[in-house]
Amino acid sequence: MRKVSKLMPASTMKLVLSFIGILALITFSGFIVFDATKAEIVIHKDGEEQTVKTHQNTVEEALAEAGIQVGEHDYLSHSMDDSIKDGMEISYKQAKQVFVTVNGKQTDYYTTANTIDKFLQENDLSYHERDNVSFAKGDKITDGLHLEIDQAYEITINDGTDEKHVWTTGGTVAEVLKESNVKVDKDSDDKVKPSLSKQVTKDTVISVVRVDKERDEVTEALAFDTEEREDSDLAKGEEKVVTKGKAGKVKKIYEIVTENGKEIDRKLISKEIIEESENQVVAIGTKEPQQKQNLVTLSNKQPKSKHKTNGSPVPGKKQKGSGKTFTMSASAYTASCNGCSGFTTTGIDLNANPNRKVIAVDPSVIPLGSRVWVQGYGEAIAGDTGGHIVGNRIDVHVPSKKAAYRWGVKTVTVKVLN
Numbered sequence: 001m002r003k004v005s006k007l008m009p010a011s012t013m014k015l016v017l018s019f020i021g022i023l024a025l026i027t028f029s030g031f032i033v034f035d036a037t038k039a040e041i042v043i044h045k046d047g048e049e050q051t052v053k054t055h056q057n058t059v060e061e062a063l064a065e066a067g068i069q070v071g072e073h074d075y076l077s078h079s080m081d082d083s084i085k086d087g088m089e090i091s092y093k094q095a096k097q098v099f100v101t102v103n104g105k106q107t108d109y110y111t112t113a114n115t116i117d118k119f120l121q122e123n124d125l126s127y128h129e130r131d132n133v134s135f136a137k138g139d140k141i142t143d144g145l146h147l148e149i150d151q152a153y154e155i156t157i158n159d160g161t162d163e164k165h166v167w168t169t170g171g172t173v174a175e176v177l178k179e180s181n182v183k184v185d186k187d188s189d190d191k192v193k194p195s196l197s198k199q200v201t202k203d204t205v206i207s208v209v210r211v212d213k214e215r216d217e218v219t220e221a222l223a224f225d226t227e228e229r230e231d232s233d234l235a236k237g238e239e240k241v242v243t244k245g246k247a248g249k250v251k252k253i254y255e256i257v258t259e260n261g262k263e264i265d266r267k268l269i270s271k272e273i274i275e276e277s278e279n280q281v282v283a284i285g286t287k288e289p290q291q292k293q294n295l296v297t298l299s300n301k302q303p304k305s306k307h308k309t310n311g312s313p314v315p316g317k318k319q320k321g322s323g324k325t326f327t328m329s330a331s332a333y334t335a336s337c338n339g340c341s342g343f344t345t346t347g348i349d350l351n352a353n354p355n356r357k358v359i360a361v362d363p364s365v366i367p368l369g370s371r372v373w374v375q376g377y378g379e380a381i382a383g384d385t386g387g388h389i390v391g392n393r394i395d396v397h398v399p400s401k402k403a404a405y406r407w408g409v410k411t412v413t414v415k416v417l418n
Helices: 008-038 059-065 116-122 173-179 401-407
Strands: 039-045 049-055 088-091 096-102 105-111 146-148 155-159 162-168 192-193 204-208 211-222 226-235 241-245 247-259 262-275 282-288 323-331 358-360 371-376 378-384 392-398 410-416
Touching: 039 059, 049 059, 059 088, 088 247, 105 116, 155 173, 162 173, 173 204, 211 262, 226 241, 262 401, 378 392
Parallel strands: 039 088, 096 146, 155 204, 226 282, 323 392, 358 378
Antiparallel strands: 039 049, 096 105, 155 162, 192 204, 211 247, 241 282, 247 262, 323 410, 358 392, 371 378, 371 410
16 A cells, blocks of 8 residues: 655745744844843953953952952952943952061961062061061062061170170171171180170170280399308497499290280290399498496595486487398289288288288298388388298289289398387
């Protein structure tokens, strides 16, 4: 059995095609109308420009549509709630994180500034030229950038007798001295406190003690001794200089140590006799005086005399003393020396009485406790002894080392007063 196809009439076919065309035209026109109602906006993102057409109502919706998420610290030229308007220009800039460490303490920042100087300005951060920084002002900001600032502080350097104030950001004492143009030779005897390897802090005071050594050559008198010879032709108690003594000369070289220009030590390193002394010879009388006997013949007729006989002391006239006189070598000493107790052999406290006139003697020449007169020194007490005080030599006590150096060694006349 054959199937018979029924064809659509031509008129009906034309009607269907017309309907499809109208529908397509309506759809196309609707699309054109929909697109024409979009707002055209310009988005400036991190310096790049993007033109966008949108039906979104707010800035937030438009940015989300463009794939932009605005962070807390980012820059946006409009409020997120602002309505979208045709021709609107929106600027957006993503913030970068910056780490700033000042004197070891770190703080985190977010910024949209392009350069470090603008970043410092907007965050009220500053530094001084003397500070130590890890950047330059014109450097560009990058995300995660680390900036370090070590602020300088002022310390005092006592260089010898000079005091100076310098700025530093720290380091060792040696490094700070070098920065401050204070030279310290490692091979010298100069003293530095604190030590060169110590770290400097805000409370550090650096002291440089300048130590110098020099030699001093002096020529001193070499005292002569006095020889006593008995002379039976001289009356007992009388003395006569037979040969005058003559002082010699000795050259001494001292090593002098000074700290900041002040002498702190003096050491004798050599001694040379360049002219010998000549002893003085004194004759001592031993002749006993003859006794005179006054005889008075009395007559029974003669009255007794009311006057005293010759040989008796005359009232009101003092008899002269007869103390010994010596020519001696006199050096000087002080109680304020290393290892000195301050007490003399006879128990005098020289620390408590620094101006007391006391001399050290050889007791076999001048008995301890004697009152004496020393040329250039005055009256004193023979109240001390010494290991080198032998024979015609004495040590005079003075209140300080400086006074002892000033005295030196002299040839003096010493008279025993009692």
